[in-house]
Amino acid sequence: MRRLILITSLMLGAPLALLSSAPVLAQGAAGFPSKPIKIIVPFNAGSGSDSMSRYYGEVLGKMLGQTFVVENRPGGSGLLAIGMVKQAPADGYTILLASVSPMAVNPVVMKNLPYDPFKDFRPVHGISVGPAAFVVRGDSPYKTINDLVAGMKKANRPMSVGNYSLGYQLIGAWLGTVGGVPVTHVPYKGGAQMVTDVLGGQLDVAVNDFSGVAPLIKDGRLRALAITSDKRVPNFTDIPTMKESGFAEFETYVWASFFVRAETPDDIVAKLAESMNKAMNSEEGKAHHAKTSAPPLSLMPKEMGEFQMREYLRLKKAAEAAGIKPE
Secondary structure: OHHHHHHHHHHHHHHHHHHHHHHHHHHHHHOOOOOOEEEEEOOOOOOHHHHHHHHHHHHHHHHHOOOEEEEEOOOHHHHHHHHHHHHOOOOOOEEEEEEHHHHHHHHHHOOOOOOOOOOOEEEEEEEEEEOEEEEEEOOOOOOOHHHHHHHHHHHOOOEEEEEOOHHHHHHHHHHHHHHOOOEEEEEOOOHHHHHHHHHOOOOOEEEEEHHHHHHHHHOOOEEEEEEOOOOOOOOOOOOOEOOOOOOOOOOOOEEEEEEEEOOOOHHHHHHHHHHHHHHHOOHHHHHHHHHHOOOEOOOOHHHHHHHHHHHHHHHHHHHHHOOOOOO
8 A cells, every 4th residue: 555655656746846847948048058168179270260260259158148268179180179079068068160071071081980970960050151272372383273283294293282171181182183183182280380381382282261361362472273162252353263274063162160969959059059140140240251251151050951961962972073082
């Protein structure tokens, strides 16, 4: 009899316990954030994506009433930064700034990837999207991408191509394939040192997101031989696309987005996404993107996930066409 009473009381108490816990669950996003939020960036400070992280970290901090701290964790083609976020609690307090490289290129070119970009992480909101640029020193004898290819063939040597991610390495390899010249990849941890070596004459050419080198192109220290988008960039209309340069299928983009662990609660992701969307579409946000030559990628979580998958499939097709296999 005592056992029956105990079981009955537990059964009756269970709904009450669930009801009493419901407000706590509902307060997840309402009380978020209650402490500083980290943004983990897989590149050195100074890259276009790093600058965007710092800009939006400051804006979001003001909107949400908490500090956003940017931590640079370069290395391992983004694996170091990704590992940190993957091991952090899925509570929205650790955000990954991820570009096309770790979220769409790595699964194409790397074997035994220690993470699944589609299952382990979920997009919060897009940040920026734009072309990559092939850049040389401002006083280089090469005026066009075809000049560069012809110069390498005449010299009968591999073309040294600087990059700081597997995404840029894929673009460099693609150039070598379609141009018919061997490529020596020169990897860096970030764009700053790579650009320094271009200016110093240590590299034939470097691949960089256009927004990251636009100021140096504008002042003449760098020259962009071609960009990888299907259209020319406003305010830089003298720079041709790869398609215009005779490489009909050569189209690719550099993009970045905020991600969190896949298990992060929907309401917290929604709060971050809505805040980011509001910041990006404000007059200040639009002005910032215009100033940095980095077009905004204004995509909410679902749309950003669909965009990521399309990019992965497109890059996989490009790699197969260029004969690039996972290593």
